[in-house]
Amino acid sequence: MTGTEPAAPYIDTTRPHPARVYDWFLGGKDNYPVDEELGRRITAIDQGALRAARANRAFMHRATRTLAESGVRQFLDIGTGIPTAPNLHQIAQSVTPDARVVYVDNDPIVLAHAHALLRGTPEGATEYVQADARDPRTILERAAPVLDLDRPVALSLIALLHFVADEDGAHDLVSTLVDALAPGSALVLTMMTADFEPENVRRGIDAYAAGGVTLVARSHDEVAAFFQGLDLLEPGITSVARWRPGDRVDEKDGPVSLYGAVARKP
Template sequence: MVTGTPDLPSTPPIDTSKAHPARVYDWLLGGKDNYPVDEAVGRQLPPEAHDAARQNRAFMNRAAAWLAGRGLDQFLDVGTGIPTEPNLHQIVQRTVPTARVVYTDNDPIVLRHAEALLVSRPEGVTDYIQADVRRPDQILEHARRILDFERPVVLSLIALMHFVPDDQNAHGIVRELVAALPSGSHLVLSHAASDLYPELAEQVTAEYAKGGIRLGFRTRAEVARFFDGLELVEPGLVTATEWVKDVPAPRPEGSGIYAGVARVP
């Protein structure tokens, strides 16, 4: 089924004078739902940024499929971005048709695409909330209407937290979201690295800053802190191309993205 959408506001105006991470990411993936200001940022990024977007997306696909294969049937995807098939609900409902998925993003253009995100299999449920990760209380309040927090929930934070600098309490936000999850839940997180390719990281950070977007790339140790108190699933916290479970590994290539999946004990 598709849930009703009483919490979807009328579409707020889209500010086309400022770049937005979701739209820059869409441009990097070859999408069409972006504006000249977003393309301008994307064109100044090094070629490796395109690789990182592709690698990140592939990690999400593998992690979601693996978790669905283990019977997980509730997903909270924060920082959804502009729909790019296959979307998370399409991946997990292939294995678990009854899966419930709640999507969240703060870009009004994603709201305009909410109908695509809400096309669930008849047996399952998808829903969408316009919200910012910096308001975890608002996200959780809505998610509890759709998901049963007495049973395991998968929290997906894909390429999101490096857009939340340290002075905006990035680790505290994740702790608050994870604290709401019952035992057996999982955190799926990918994050741009500051220490794998430092010069590239500095270049990317500088180009995003020109577009008015602050970045907080982090070292492996700093990314690992997001998983404090959780049980990392093998192969642990690795690069996006190295995180593989029960499927053939992608071709070897360098990656500036850390990725990991961890279980809530």
């Protein structure tokens, strides 16, 4: 592992945490009663929350595999969250065992689990960097010993930017990271939207706010702004459930209120 690693990270179990609530949505065990309570409150008013979490995870798998199969050998995943198998490095290294993966998060909960669970192939590299997503220059500096930034890198911002408002620097965060990457690199992004189910999403945002977590939903045009200057892969910006789903589009219980897309840097 790399980065700053506190010997005994403090984990506050009295307040819900987005990473642990997401873990609960995915059926994981690395959460606490306060997280489950918020998760149940959200799903009671927005049944699409569970559906979105699982569709988002499946999108990450498909996007990672697509890029690995196209020749990308380096991956930078920011806002990792609690590792849930199969994680990004397992997908990438199953395609190309020499893939190099750097996970980034600023959460002591994620750090504690990363030490135990993030194990890659002998041929590749799997490292964890502790840094704040709002500090992209530090992320790049700490990832540089593992990733060759003069070669293509897949930058994954999965379900991260709806926790970062525009006024808090969401666009600067993305542009700083993308500008530092070599041509042929890729941006993989998913983001909450209210375009499909505005009332359900509003209720979900309110439930998170009551738990002390701020979320931002963005329209299709607002999501597209993060991809300016990049070449979108087909089918462009769409519901994560409809991005190259193969034979199955899992929206039988309703739409998925997350946009997802993958784009290349020319």
